[in-house]
Amino acid sequence: MRTLYLTDMDGTFLNDKGVVSEESKRIINELSRKGLLFSVATARSVISASELLDGVNITAPAVLQNGVVIYDYNNKTTVKYLSLSSENFYSIIKIFEENNKAPFAFFFNKAKEDYKIIFTDLKLEEHKQYYESRNKMHRGLVQKADRYEIPEEYKPIFISLCDEYDDLVIIKNELDMLSEVGYSFYKDTYTPYWFLEVFNKEASKANGLLTVKEYIKADKVVAFGDNYNDFSLFDVAEEKYAVNNAVEALKDAADGIIPSNEENGVAEYLKNNFNITNSVDNEEVK
Secondary structure, three states: OOEEEEEOHHHHHOOOOOOOOHHHHHHHHHHHHOOOEEEEEOOOOHHHHHHHOOOOOOOOOEEEHHHOEEEEOOOOEEEEEOOOOHHHHHHHHHHHHHOOOOOEEEEEEOOOOEEEEEEOOOOOHHHHHHHHHHHHHOOOOEEEOOOOOOOOOOEEEEEEEEEOHHHHHHHHHHHOOOOOEEEEEEEOOOOOOEEEEEEEOOOOHHHHHHHHHHHOOOOEEEEEEOOHHHHHHHHHOOEEEEEOOOOHHHHHHOOEEEOOHHHOHHHHHHHHHOOHHHOOOHHHOO
């Protein structure tokens, strides 16, 4: 049986410092050499996830930006992505701007495998830190603009903002009026703020999981998570486990509770439960 192990990143596979511990890397890499099919399902982008997963042997495509992008790190190619129509993009931006908010808008060019991120203002210190950190590592990736426009040859795929709950919930409620738009709304792992992420309604961690499962011909998926945006992942996984630091509602939906993200919970579970007899030769993985 080909089993895919798919984990959320922040609060689940990453520790409280927002990194993969050396012990987790060691365990995952050792098991990967024995045939472990392992990947992530996260709200993070290709670029952000890549930086944090450096040194980890990811042996199956990743579900990124809550299922907007399915990315094969081994072949460095996008397997699938879902974009927003121009009409929906500008409708979303209008709602944010009418509420005096300036989100980060993500655009993708498939032919070039290239991303652009545009914003018009940095209203919180967290926004400034995000811009500075991205600009330091990938100069030109995040750009300030006078207004939101879709760059030529790019598709809008993701709109994200970290801010106060009371401000974002108003926007969330207005987004419900857009029939072709989906969103994820959850508390940030590292700050008191909340995230509101907006994308094509067909995108979800659940659909991303199903895409990867079919792509690598897995028979079963075991999922790991900690937050509200992991519910859709849990809905379609054959087995699901919440880390001990997870929100109570997700724990209630889980088949079991594993050690916390600070205790290398995902890696420890795999070390104790990965069945080598069910492993596959990594050469079989697309």
